[in-house]
Amino acid sequence: MITRLLTSVTPWLLALLIGVAVYQGMQSMRYETERDRAMERVERAELRAEALQRGMEWQRDQLAATREALTIRDEQLATITREIRASQAELDNLERSDAATADWSDQPVPDPVRRWVRDLPAAGAGDPDAEHP
Template structure:
């Protein structure tokens, strides 16, 4: 009786076993494909992270360079401002001590020099210094 039941059920069991094997094979193929996709995505993310780290390092170097340049510029501007203050103080002191120098300091600046100084305040091509156009006597 058992052999009869097994004999009639054997084709069905064999079909179920084959179906189960096909299902497991497809499941394995799907898992392999997902693993490969995840591996590629991880590699891509690592490459992108490396590129972003390099860009970040470059930006940090640029910031350091700019900070250094600005610090040097500030130092030069401070030195120039101190020189101007010292020169102005020296001129005021000279004007207070000597009547002839005070009279000379109170005179108007010659027009050629005045326009030349104004031109110097504007940017010049190539950083060249322009000379006064009219070189008359300094009065």
């Protein structure tokens, strides 16, 4: 009886085991494919992140260079402003203290003198002893 029962159950059990093995093999292939795709996505994301990081570093470098240039410009503007104010104060003082200068300052400046004064910074670069045409 047991032998007969085992003989009739064995093919079904064997078929069931083969079915389970085939199903697990197919699932394993599917999971392997999904894993490979996920790994490719991770690699692409890492490459994108690397490129974005390089871009951010470049932008930080540019920002630092711009800040430095603006700081230098601000210092130069402050120096120029101080020089203009000092020159204006000297001129105002000269107009108040010297009658001839006060009379002259009321007159229009001749064009050749105006051009000469405008060329002073370029020609002498702030050197008061520099010769001018």
